[in-house]
Amino acid sequence: MLFTHDTEVSLQSAVELVNSAGEPDTLTEVADLDDFYERYEFTGRHERTRAELDEVRALRARLRRLLTSSRDDAVEQVNAMLAEAGALPQLVRHDRFDWHLHAVDPDSPLAVRISVETAMAMVDVVRADEMSRLSVCDQEDCDGLVLDLSRNRSRRYCSTGCTNRAAVAAYRERQRRAEA
Template identity: 40%
Template sequence: MRLAADLVNDPPVTVDALVQRCVEAGLVIDFPVGADDLLGVGAMLGRWCRVVDATGDAERAALVNEMLAAASAYPRMTNHAGDGWHLHYRDDQHSLAGVVEALVSVGTALHLVGRGMHRLGRCALDECDHVYADTSRNGRQRYCSPRCANRDAVRRHRAAHVG
C-alpha cells in the first residue's frame, strides 16, 4: 500500500527510477525489466486510484476484487531469493508490472479488511490530491502527511481568528 501511494504521489518517469523505488520498498527483482513495465505499473496505478476514489465499501471491494482476479494467484510459500520464507500471491511472473500489481492488489485487500474499508483516501487539504493508506492507531487519518495537516490547521486557525 505504501509503495502504491508513493508511486501515485510521485510517479517514476524512467524504468530505472521504478526499479530503484521497488527495490527500496523491499522487492527482489531477479528478472528483466523494460519500458513495458513502466507503462504497466502506470496503468495499474490508474486502476488503484479508482479504488482510492471509490465512494462506498461495496464499490471499493468490487474494484479490489477486479484487481485481485487479474493479478493474483493462490498464495504459496517461497524462499526464491534465499533471504527467508514469505508468501507470494502471484504466479511465477517475470514482469515487474505483474509483480507490483499482485503486491498492490493483495496488500490493498489485506489493509482494507484488516484495518477498515475507510482507511484509504486522498488528502483533505484542498490543494493536495495525494493518496494515503491510513495506518494510524485511531483510523481517522485525513491528510497525506503531517505537513498538509499542519497547513490546514493553521489555515483553519487563522480563519477563526480573523478580526
C-alpha cells in the same frame, strides 16, 4: 501493527505509486522506478526499461479506483485483478522476511506483481472492514491518497507538505480572528 508487515508495505507502495501521478509527476524516469522498487524491497524480475516504467505508470489509475472505492466495489475489483493475473497465493520466505504471501511468479512483470500485491493487501483491508483507513487528502487543492495506519485514525493529509500547509492556514486563521 494493524495489518501484517507485507500488507502494510503493499498498501504504502500502492498509495505512493498512485500519488506519484500528481503535480509534479514523480515517476517519469526509469531511475524513479528503480528507487521505488528498492524502497519497497520488491523482489523478482525488474527489467529497468521504459516499457516497464510505462506499464507501472499505467497501473496508477486502476489502483486509485481500487483504493478509493467502497468495500463492495473493492471486492469486485480485487477479484478481477487476482483472476486476470491467475493468482495462486502461496506462503514464501526469502531474504530477511519471514513467511508471507506471494500470489504470482516472481518472474511475472513488475506491474502484474504490484497489482496482485495490492489486491492481496486489499483482501486484508476488506476482511477487517478497515476501508476507512484509505481516504483522499483533506487539503482543499490536493487529491492525494492517505493511508492511515495510526492507532487513533488521525491521519488526514497525504504528505508533510499538505500537513504543513494546513497548519499554516489554521495558524493564520487564528491570528486573523485574534486581531478582529
